Amino acid sequence: MINGYQPPTTENWQGRIDGTGPACQRWHQVMQLLDLNETITADLAGAFVLLGFACDEGVRRNQGRPGAAAGPGSIRTVLRNLPVHHTAQVMLYDAGNIICENDDLEMAQEQLAAAVNAILEKKGFPVVLGGGHEVAYGHFKGIRRSRRNNDITGIINFDAHFDLREPGVSGANSGTGFYQIANDLQEQGALFAYLPVGLQQISNTLQLFETAGALGVKYIEAAAMYDLNLPSLEQQVQAFLNHVDEVYLTIDLDVFAAAYAPGVSAVAFNGITPGYCFLSLLQQIFQSGKLVSFDIAELNPGFDKDQRTARLAAELIFRLVCTIDASQ
Incomplete structure (x- = not known):
């Protein structure tokens, strides 16, 4: 039993109808x-399973602007009217939302881990809709529960921030997830x-760059993300992909x-x-054959304009x- 869970509803999946034939759907x-x-009981092999993480307690603790808890609903609003371009063999499921009750971020992350693990155990592909970037810690824990310690689960994070800060007196937040993951893996003897x-x-202090160096983290700065530099970027991403067994x-x-x-949120x-350079790297990761799970974080609908951010999130999922x- 997953606590703090809202099952999916048909109300989220009402929209424009151009016809019932495959080309109109x-x-x-x-x-x-789901x-x-x-x-x-469903066979989730080859299926994409949407799961909302309706939580921004980590953003609040991180002194960011709250509102990302409404992100999953905003993304679904755009997704529901997208045209079907995938084949009939691909199944799409909505598995509802994990919510954060009583500001208990740690419990919400545990429930997210349980939900992600349940999807993976049935061979589904989780697509988690955030929510603050505290989604990462719970998401990764869910992936690792069914893995052996010698399996290398690589993390690729498109982000302006390292999110490698040590939890403070207020506990974990949206900026501590990858530091927590590093500590957990070290305790497990995993890479x-x-x-x-x-x-x-x-967006990052010098201390965060030092923490990254101490953890052996290589990174790509935004300033390097331009089209003429794409061959070098692709080499760096491929070197990372070659080094891991699977990718989150x-x-x-x-x-x-x-x-x-x-x-x-920030x-x-x-x-x-989100142009040629970014999309080329994204396509490289999608086509690597190693991607096992995916999430989008920090959509804050209260500050969105013309659903630009929600539409961008929906296109990435599309x-x-x-x-x-x-x-395949």
Whole structure:
């Protein structure tokens, strides 16, 4: 039994209908509901399972602007009317939301871990909709529960921030997730394989760069994310992919410039653009054959404009589904 859980509802999947034939369908017409507190009888092999993490307690503790708890609903609002471009063999499920009750972030992360693990145990592909970037710690714990310690689960994080801060007196927050993961893996005797992409010097203290160095973390700064530098970037990403057994990909929407992602917890006026360079690296990861789970973090609908940020999040999920479908 997963506590702090909201099962999926059909109300989230109502939308425009252009017809019932395969060429006319939209996501709301093919989406199936999956209650994780019931026995999972569906065959989830090859299925993408949406799971909301309706929590921004980590953002609040991190002194950011709250509101990301409404992120999953905002993303679903865009997703439901997307056209179906994947094949009929690909199944889409909505598994509802994990919520944070009584400001208990740690419990919410534990419940997220249980839900992610349940999906993976049934061979599904989790697509977690945040929520603050505290989603990363619970998400990764869920992936690791069914893995052996000698399996290397690599993390690629598109983010303006390292999120490698040590938890303080108020506990864990949206900026401590990867530090917590590093500590857990060290206790398990497992390797911490972490590649942050899109970092901003203006968004990270020197101590965070020192922490990254002490942990052996290589990184790609936002300033390096331009088209002429793509061959070098692809080499760096491929070297990381070659070193790991599987990959968990997380995208913090604050990695993008404010014009593209105004609705985030910590806006970046000069972040990266979701253009050729970024999309090429994303495609490289999608097509690697090693991606096992994915999430999007920090969508804050209260600050969004014309659903720009939600639409960007939805397009990334759309690309994920279509790319992996095409490569199978």
